[in-house]
Every structure is written in structure tokens, then in C-alpha cells.
Amino acid sequence: MTLQDVLAELGATAKGTTHAATGLWVAEQLRHRIADGDLAPGTKLAEESLCEALGVSRNTLREAFTMLHAEHVVERIPNRGVFVARPSADDIRQIYRLRRFVEPAALLWSDDDGGLAALEAIVARAQVAAATLDITAMAGANQEFHRALVARAGSQYLNSTMELVLAQMRLVFHSMAVNPDFHAPYVAGNAQIVGLLREGNKAGAAELMTHYLGRAEAQLLAAMERSATHRR
Amino acid sequence: MTLQDVLAELGATAKGTTHAATGLWVAEQLRHRIADGDLAPGTKLAEESLCEALGVSRNTLREAFTMLHAEHVVERIPNRGVFVARPSADDIRQIYRLRRFVEPAALLWSDDDGGLAALEAIVARAQVAAATLDITAMAGANQEFHRALVARAGSQYLNSTMELVLAQMRLVFHSMAVNPDFHAPYVAGNAQIVGLLREGNKAGAAELMTHYLGRAEAQLLAAMERSATHRR
DNA sequence: CCCAAGGTTATTGTTGAACAATTGGGCCCT
DNA sequence: AGGGCCCAATTGTTCAACAATAACCTTGGG
Structure with missing residues (x-):
């Protein structure tokens, strides 16, 4: 357009x-x-x-x-x-530095049943989207998942900061050609995390989240590197 | 003025x-x-x-x-x-909900020597101010302490959020008559926290921080209640 | 042919004035 | 004294102008 x-x-x-x-x-x-x-x-x-x-x-x-x-x-x-705005590699690093700090903490320190059902519903939506290969819906549900996860901490300040970060993430996705099924593995990952949470294994969930966030950051930085060199 | x-x-x-x-x-x-x-x-x-x-x-x-x-x-x-802006009781609760989330996490998850010396320097300044009964300098050093503590997490997003919160805190202090030596106990508390950190006892430091933040919130809410009823 | 220097043009930064819309307070009436 | 109405004051928004800056184009030289 x-x-x-x-x-x-x-x-x-x-x-x-x-x-x-x-x-x-x-x-x-x-x-x-x-x-x-x-x-x-x-x-x-x-x-x-x-x-x-x-x-x-x-x-x-x-x-x-x-x-x-x-x-x-x-x-x-x-x-x-x-x-x-066109996020730079450093912007991506800043985004994930925050997320690796906030999201595991949100998993560790939230009430035992703070909206767990809501998280499960979002995961279910993401799985449907993944099954029907609806990339946009999948990406949206993933964002929703992380937003809801942070919301469990119950802090308005945190919510609005997360909103900024998610807006930046959308810009990242728009500004470079990310592999279409970039999001797919994380649908499964989120399901896994919610499962651990349901079992009461918060530490495990937090650890897994940290792992996935690191992986996503690396992927995005690599993709950015590629499109930067490709554009030369 | x-x-x-x-x-x-x-x-x-x-x-x-x-x-x-x-x-x-x-x-x-x-x-x-x-x-x-x-x-x-x-x-x-x-x-x-x-x-x-x-x-x-x-x-x-x-x-x-x-x-x-x-x-x-x-x-x-x-x-x-x-x-x-005139912060409300609910604003204070929002501020401390964030701080009880962020600050203990910053204590737990920072590099072992991420600016520990800087924190000790700030505590020393606060102690001098407390000894000379310089309330303003004491309050300033306390703010500086918390700012530096969050900065150890290395996230720009977190830094700017913390900056907002500290600005709100200044408004809180200005908008009601807080006991002049409200800050004094926390100078000692901050020293204690840095001491635990120096020993490598991050969990202890985080726990103590949570405790102090809860205490400060309760004090401020009580003070706000007082000035509200008093003003009627 | 390429490059550099200088002027031109288009766009942004900032101001001032104007008018509509809304609020709060004063005034009058009962 | 209380309630309703009108007026003054302030904000919300627009328009028009000018200064300042940067990008573009032209021209002259190597």
C-alpha cells in the first residue's frame, strides 16, 4: 500500500x-x-x-x-x-534485555492462579492459528500471550512499558523480511511454559522463557544482519 | 515560592x-x-x-x-x-507495585560486580547527609541509590520507567507533609542491602529490599490518609 | 566525464492572531 | 437562601506568515 x-x-x-x-x-x-x-x-x-x-x-x-x-x-x-521508526540492532538488544528481565520475573512472582486460564485460552488460539497457517493471527496471539503474561504482575507501569516494547516488535517484523514461520516454534514454546506453570513449576517456566527469549533475539539479530548485507 | x-x-x-x-x-x-x-x-x-x-x-x-x-x-x-500532577493513593500503590517487582529482581539478577562500588559511594554520601541532618541531600542520595540499583540491570527501558517513577515520588514528597526524617531509616537500610550484596547474598538483599519497600509504601499511604483527613 | 561549489527551492520550526467551545462565577429572580 | 441564566475568561483549534535549515539543481572547473 x-x-x-x-x-x-x-x-x-x-x-x-x-x-x-x-x-x-x-x-x-x-x-x-x-x-x-x-x-x-x-x-x-x-x-x-x-x-x-x-x-x-x-x-x-x-x-x-x-x-x-x-x-x-x-x-x-x-x-x-x-x-x-526503523528499529536498529541495538534497539532489538534493548528490547530483549528488558524482556529477559521482566518476563521471567512475571512468571516467578505472580499469584498462583493469576489469569492462568486466560493464558491457556490465548495459547489455544495461537495453536488454531498455527494449524490453519494463519501467520498474522499467530503473531497476534503470540504478542497477546506476552502481554497477558506481564499483566499478571499487576503493574500499570510495567504494562505500558510492555506496550511500547510490543509496538517496537511490530516495527521490527515490518522492517525486515522475517521467515514466515518464525513464530511457529514459539507457539509450542508458550504452550510448554503454560504447562509448567499449571504444574506449579514456576522456576522451570521462567528458565524456559529466558531460553526462548534469547533464541528469538539471536534469530532476529541474524535476520537483520542478513537484510542489512543483502541491501548493500 | x-x-x-x-x-x-x-x-x-x-x-x-x-x-x-x-x-x-x-x-x-x-x-x-x-x-x-x-x-x-x-x-x-x-x-x-x-x-x-x-x-x-x-x-x-x-x-x-x-x-x-x-x-x-x-x-x-x-x-x-x-x-x-498530584499523586493519589492509588498512584502510590502503582509506584510501589512496580518497585517491589523491579528492584528485588535487579538485586538478584545483576552481574556480581555491576557497579557495586558506585552503590557504596552513594550510600556513603547518604550517610554524610544523614549525619549533618541535610534532609534534601539525604532524599536525593536515596533516590540516586535506587536509580543506580535499577541501572545495574542494564535496560534503557527500565531506566526510563524508573525515571518516571522517581519523578512521581518527588511529587509525592512535595504534595504532603512527610515526617522530615522519613528518609533516615532507609539510609541505614540501603547500607545493609549493599553489605549483603558485597557478601554475595543476593537473595537476602532482595528480601530486605522487598521488606523496606513495603514499609515505605505503608508509611506514605498513612501520611496521605492523615493529610487528607486533616485538610477537611 | 566527473566532481565540487554555490544558489534555489521546498520543507520544517516558530510565532502571532483569530475564532469557536467550554467552564466557572456572578447576578438576578423567585 | 436557593436555583437558573448570562457573561467573562480560558482553553482548543485553525490559519497565515516568516525564519531557518536541508536537499536539489545548476554551473563552472579539472
């Missing part, structure tokens, strides 16, 4: 809507477009065209930009404009 | 300075003023007066507001304006 198409669609959606807090609304629209991959990483978000497409003023658009910038969803280069 | 005084000072500071990214500069100024307690929690930040004092336009000021809002440093009430 080209930038022009996105602009056209946004314009169509915008018509007739009343926005209580316009800046928030604009930020939300862009966030969704970016999350869905309609606006690919690296795309320049020119102010003038977006203003017109969204039917808002440049000032309001810029307010939305500062929000998205705070969320690391876009990158801002002075006097050059804002671009959809 | 009244709002008028702060405005006057800001005006004096602003003269002759060139600001590369004006919005960022304004946000920084306000952030510092709020952190230092010059702008007390609940203070209304009227747009017009601030514009004039800072020598920036309303639009730029509003850009700074959205940044500070994202950091939970100010509260925004539609059509009413922005106010310096």
Missing part, C-alpha cells in the same frame, strides 16, 4: 467525525496505520500532505507527532521531518 | 538563550521547576502567563505540555487547563 492510498483512506475516514481531543485522535489513527504496517518503517510523514488528508491543522498534527515520538513509534530528525 | 516569583525567574533565565528545539527546552525548564518543588502539585499552569514568562508562543508551550503529560508530570483537564 502506498502512502497515497493511506492518505486517501484516512481522508475518507475523517469525514464527518467529530474529535473531542483532535491531537489524540490523530495520534491514534497514525499509530494504528503504523502498527498494521500500512505505513512502513522509514516512511517520511510529510506534514502538509497529512494535514490535508486528516483535515487538521499543522499544529494539531505536530502535537500528535510529539506523542508518537514519546512512544518511540516515529523518529524525529530536526529540520528534516518525522519518519516511521 | 509563589507562581509569580517562578514566572519572574523563568523570564530572567530565558533572556538571551538560544533554544535549538524550543519545545524541549520549555519542557525541561518546567520539569526542573516541578521537580524542585517550586511549582507545587495542584498548581495551575496558565498558558498566557507562562508564554509571556518564557518568551515562547502558546503553541510551543502546548507542545511542552503534551510531553510533560506523557511523563505524568502534569495532569490535563479538558477545557480547564493543565495542573502539576
Whole structure:
């Protein structure tokens, strides 16, 4: 989908809507477009065209930009404009440094039945998606799994940080050609982790999670390396 | 210090300075003023007066507001304006839920000598401040201790989350009359924790940290309860 | 033919002013 | 005294302008 198409669609959606807090609304629209991959990483978000497409003023658009910038969803280069963020190898390392810290801890230190059934339901959804080869649904369910896992810790701060990280992960998936069945092994892995949790073996679950996270990071870094050299 | 005084000072500071990214500069100024307690929690930040004092336009000021809002440093009430945030009891509970999760984990899972000397230096500073009854320096050193402790985990995401939390904590201290030597017991506590760490007893250190954090939360909630009833 | 230097153009950064929308308080009436 | 209405003040949003910066294009030289 080209930038022009996105602009056209946004314009169509915008018509007739009343926005209580316009800046928030604009930020939300862009966030969704970016999350869905309609606006690919690296795309320049020119102010003038977006203003017109969204039917808002440049000032309001810029307010939305500062929000998205705070969320690391876009990158801002002075006097050059804002671009959809393109995570670097170092960003990936930062992401997984956090995840290897937070997710095992969430497994170890949560109440014994803090939403375990919910986790199992998500795993089941992922398995269905895997069986029907629905890559998108599989990726979505995997994200949902990790989000729910962290939510068990019961901390809003942690939840919003995790939300940032998952948004970055989507950008990672969009910004390079990852093997389509990258997600598949982790569906099984998540099932295994939930199984250990059900048995009450938290330490085992945490250890397995650490292992899988390390593996995923290595895979992504390798894939990034490949696409970097390939692009030269 | 009244709002008028702060405005006057800001005006004096602003003269002759060139600001590369004006919005960022304004946000920084306000952030510092709020952190230092010059702008007390609940203070209304009227747009017009601030514009004039800072020598920036309303639009730029509003850009700074959205940044500070994202950091939970100010509260925004539609059509009413922005106010310096006044943490609620629930905010305090959220803060400590995060800290009881993150800080013990940081103690347990950091490299054996990840900045241990730095932690000891901070504790020493806090002890000097306690001996000379310098409350402000004591509070500052305590904050520094927890910041450095989390930094040992090596995650930028965790660092910036912790930065948000510590900013909130400053607001808590400013928004209610906490016993002046509230901080004193924790200077000793932090020394104890570092001592255990030096012996290699991470589990003991983590346990003690959990204990102290629970104690601090209870104290703050009680103090908040007191000032709430007192104010009626 | 390639490269470098300089000017041109397009885009962003910032400001100021204008108008609509909403809130809170004062005023009047009962 | 209490309730409802109007007005003033402030915020939300837009528009238009100008300065500053960076990318592009042209031109001249090797």
C-alpha cells in the first residue's frame, strides 16, 4: 500500500467525525496505520500532505507527532521531518534485555492462579492459528500471550512499558523480511511454559522463557544482519 | 515560592538563550521547576502567563505540555487547563507495585560486580547527609541509590520507567507533609542491602529490599490518609 | 566525464492572531 | 437562601506568515 492510498483512506475516514481531543485522535489513527504496517518503517510523514488528508491543522498534527515520538513509534530528525521508526540492532538488544528481565520475573512472582486460564485460552488460539497457517493471527496471539503474561504482575507501569516494547516488535517484523514461520516454534514454546506453570513449576517456566527469549533475539539479530548485507 | 516569583525567574533565565528545539527546552525548564518543588502539585499552569514568562508562543508551550503529560508530570483537564500532577493513593500503590517487582529482581539478577562500588559511594554520601541532618541531600542520595540499583540491570527501558517513577515520588514528597526524617531509616537500610550484596547474598538483599519497600509504601499511604483527613 | 561549489527551492520550526467551545462565577429572580 | 441564566475568561483549534535549515539543481572547473 502506498502512502497515497493511506492518505486517501484516512481522508475518507475523517469525514464527518467529530474529535473531542483532535491531537489524540490523530495520534491514534497514525499509530494504528503504523502498527498494521500500512505505513512502513522509514516512511517520511510529510506534514502538509497529512494535514490535508486528516483535515487538521499543522499544529494539531505536530502535537500528535510529539506523542508518537514519546512512544518511540516515529523518529524525529530536526529540520528534516518525522519518519516511521526503523528499529536498529541495538534497539532489538534493548528490547530483549528488558524482556529477559521482566518476563521471567512475571512468571516467578505472580499469584498462583493469576489469569492462568486466560493464558491457556490465548495459547489455544495461537495453536488454531498455527494449524490453519494463519501467520498474522499467530503473531497476534503470540504478542497477546506476552502481554497477558506481564499483566499478571499487576503493574500499570510495567504494562505500558510492555506496550511500547510490543509496538517496537511490530516495527521490527515490518522492517525486515522475517521467515514466515518464525513464530511457529514459539507457539509450542508458550504452550510448554503454560504447562509448567499449571504444574506449579514456576522456576522451570521462567528458565524456559529466558531460553526462548534469547533464541528469538539471536534469530532476529541474524535476520537483520542478513537484510542489512543483502541491501548493500 | 509563589507562581509569580517562578514566572519572574523563568523570564530572567530565558533572556538571551538560544533554544535549538524550543519545545524541549520549555519542557525541561518546567520539569526542573516541578521537580524542585517550586511549582507545587495542584498548581495551575496558565498558558498566557507562562508564554509571556518564557518568551515562547502558546503553541510551543502546548507542545511542552503534551510531553510533560506523557511523563505524568502534569495532569490535563479538558477545557480547564493543565495542573502539576498530584499523586493519589492509588498512584502510590502503582509506584510501589512496580518497585517491589523491579528492584528485588535487579538485586538478584545483576552481574556480581555491576557497579557495586558506585552503590557504596552513594550510600556513603547518604550517610554524610544523614549525619549533618541535610534532609534534601539525604532524599536525593536515596533516590540516586535506587536509580543506580535499577541501572545495574542494564535496560534503557527500565531506566526510563524508573525515571518516571522517581519523578512521581518527588511529587509525592512535595504534595504532603512527610515526617522530615522519613528518609533516615532507609539510609541505614540501603547500607545493609549493599553489605549483603558485597557478601554475595543476593537473595537476602532482595528480601530486605522487598521488606523496606513495603514499609515505605505503608508509611506514605498513612501520611496521605492523615493529610487528607486533616485538610477537611 | 566527473566532481565540487554555490544558489534555489521546498520543507520544517516558530510565532502571532483569530475564532469557536467550554467552564466557572456572578447576578438576578423567585 | 436557593436555583437558573448570562457573561467573562480560558482553553482548543485553525490559519497565515516568516525564519531557518536541508536537499536539489545548476554551473563552472579539472
